[in-house]
Amino acid sequence: MSVFxxxxxxxxxxxxxxxxxxxxxxxxxxEMSCNYTYPVIYKYVTIVIEKTFWFTEENNVDLKIDTDYSxxxxxxxxxxxxxxxxxxxxxxxxxxxxxxxxxxxxDGKYTGSYGVSLSVTGKSYYLSQLVTNITVKVxxxxxxxxxxxxxxxxxxxxxxxxxxxxxxxxxxxxxxENLFLSSFNTTHRYQCAIKGxxxxxxxxxxxPRTTVLSVTPSETVEGSxxxxxxxxxxxxxxxxxxxxxxxxxxxxxxxxxxxxxFSSIQVSDTGRYYCTAGNDxxxxxxxxxxxMSVFxxxxxxxxxxxxxxxxxxxxxxxxxxEMSCNYTYPVIYKxxxxxxxxxxxxxxxxxGNYVALKDDRDYSDRVKYQCTExxxxxxxxxxxxxxxxxxxxxxxxxxxSGKYAGSPGVSLSVTGKSYYLSQLVxxxxxxxxxxxx
Numbered sequence: 001m002s003v004f005x006x007x008x009x010x011x012x013x014x015x016x017x018x019x020x021x022x023x024x025x026x027x028x029x030x031e032m033s034c035n036y037t038y039p040v041i042y043k044y045v046t047i048v049i050e051k052t053f054w055f056t057e058e059n060n061v062d063l064k065i066d067t068d069y070s071x072x073x074x075x076x077x078x079x080x081x082x083x084x085x086x087x088x089x090x091x092x093x094x095x096x097x098x099x100x101x102x103x104x105x106x107d108g109k110y111t112g113s114y115g116v117s118l119s120v121t122g123k124s125y126y127l128s129q130l131v132t133n134i135t136v137k138v139x140x141x142x143x144x145x146x147x148x149x150x151x152x153x154x155x156x157x158x159x160x161x162x163x164x165x166x167x168x169x170x171x172x173x174x175x176x177e178n179l180f181l182s183s184f185n186t187t188h189r190y191q192c193a194i195k196g197x198x199x200x201x202x203x204x205x206x207x208p209r210t211t212v213l214s215v216t217p218s219e220t221v222e223g224s225x226x227x228x229x230x231x232x233x234x235x236x237x238x239x240x241x242x243x244x245x246x247x248x249x250x251x252x253x254x255x256x257x258x259x260x261x262f263s264s265i266q267v268s269d270t271g272r273y274y275c276t277a278g279n280d281x282x283x284x285x286x287x288x289x290x291x292m293s294v295f296x297x298x299x300x301x302x303x304x305x306x307x308x309x310x311x312x313x314x315x316x317x318x319x320x321x322e323m324s325c326n327y328t329y330p331v332i333y334k335x336x337x338x339x340x341x342x343x344x345x346x347x348x349x350x351x352g353n354y355v356a357l358k359d360d361r362d363y364s365d366r367v368k369y370q371c372t373e374x375x376x377x378x379x380x381x382x383x384x385x386x387x388x389x390x391x392x393x394x395x396x397x398x399x400x401s402g403k404y405a406g407s408p409g410v411s412l413s414v415t416g417k418s419y420y421l422s423q424l425v426x427x428x429x430x431x432x433x434x435x436x437x
Contacts, residue, residue: 013039016099016112022156023119024089030156032116033083034099038108048104052077054084056095057115068092086118094120134202136192138236138280147181147281151192151202162195185282207282208234213242213275213290218353220292222267228260228292230275232284238277245272245289304330307393307406314413315383323410324377325393329402339398343371345378346405347389354394354405362386380412388414 016036024030038047053062054075063073063084074085082099098115102108133154141148151163162175167188172179175195189204211232220226230240240258243251251274254260262269272289307327315321329338344356345367357367357378368379376393392409396402 014110018116020156021117026091026120026122027088029087030089031083031085035081036101042105042108045105047108050102050104052082052101054097054099056097089120091120091122094118136202136205138205140280145184149179149190151177164193164195164198166191205235208232208238208277208284211277211284211286213286215292220265223264226262226265230258232277234279236279238279240275240277242275304328305404309410312411317385317414317416318382320381321383322377322379326375327395333399333402336399338402341396341398343376343395345391345393347391383414385414385416388412
């Protein structure tokens with residue numbers, strides 16, 4: 001029994017690398033190749049190549065003696081490379097082809113992984129189905145104003161191959177594999193296709209556009225974690241820089257990359273921010289500078305802002321529950337007299353956006369507020385088990401930074417069976433109140 005080295009390219013100097021996969025028409029000739037390496041000395045033995053051959057995984061037989069390929073294959077091996085040519089290909093030849101070499105050492109036998117995949121079709125109009133991945137590769141040349149676009153397929157095509165290039169979906173008069181652009185920051189979109197198969201074009205490549213800088217959460221509170229994210233529509237994917245406008249009104253690089261995270265943001269971080277997006281086709285600077293204001297934290301009682309809640313509730317399905325809160329705020333805040341503009345209860349919050357229960361379809365016609373000065377109650381009728389959530393109260397004022405959502409809220413637990421209520425009571429003890437309504 002011989003134990004072979006694992007098929008890992010380059011391990012201990014043993015390796016095989018292959019040419020790309022091939023798409024071909026029935027009756028044509030295809031050629032694939034590989035390069036292989038091996039150590040000069042292995043386990044104190046000077047390695048000598050004894051045999052090289054190509055095979056398919058189905059039978060592991062040298063193609064030259066495989067009756068399915070009789071008289072249709074030719075090897076051309078020189079040094080550490082070996083090519084395989086198959087004449088008059090058939091659809092039955094659609095397989096993975098691998099190369100193997102053996103040496104004078106009993107363990108010195110190697111088969112490269114993956115191999116070369118050959119796909120053969122009998123009709124030219126089916127060829128586009130074989131070419132499953134047509135892409136445009138972008139290459140910046142030494143001249144910064146010149147850009148090379150290359151139409152790339154996931155498999156070699158029978159020669160000669162003609163290409164179609166599209167600029168904003170309009171054909172350009174060139175049939176070459178490469179297209180050269182003479183300007184950076186182009187506003188156009190470019191695609192390519194195989195001539196005769198224009199119905200399967202590549203995805204478009206284009207410079208960044210619609211660059212946006214977003215802030216999460218939308219209300220930045222001192223001491224909290226805040227993330228600035230720069231994004232754009234671009235192909236190839238853009239690289240990003242985030243800047244802060246300094247006192248001299250110039251951009252100071254804050255972060256290279258799509259995100260900048262403030263793990264504990266401070267009031268001193270209040271300022272103007274913008275970002276840039278760029279790829280090999282062009283770049284875009286966000287025209288609108290984002291003004292980020294950092295507010296004081298929502299800590300109960302700090303500077304007079306606070307919300308206190310009634311106890312949590314355990315209830316039976318179908319009953320009515322009522323919870324309440326008291327809230328406070330300073331009469332004057334940052335030299336502005338505070339006026340309450342909106343009060344509401346909510347359960348849903350996403351990226352700083354709060355959905356009032358009265359506008360939430362899950363609670364349609366089942367909720368009622370009763371608010372007086374500095375207090376507000378919420379009544380929910382015909383409660384369901386899906387109503388088991390934490391309910392919070394929020395108020396907003398005439399001051400941009402005067403918005404407050406108190407924590408932790410009122411927790412509601414709903415059960416569908418009365419004999420399960422005792423289980424909730426165990427959890428509610430000291431922390432919950434029972435409803436008799």
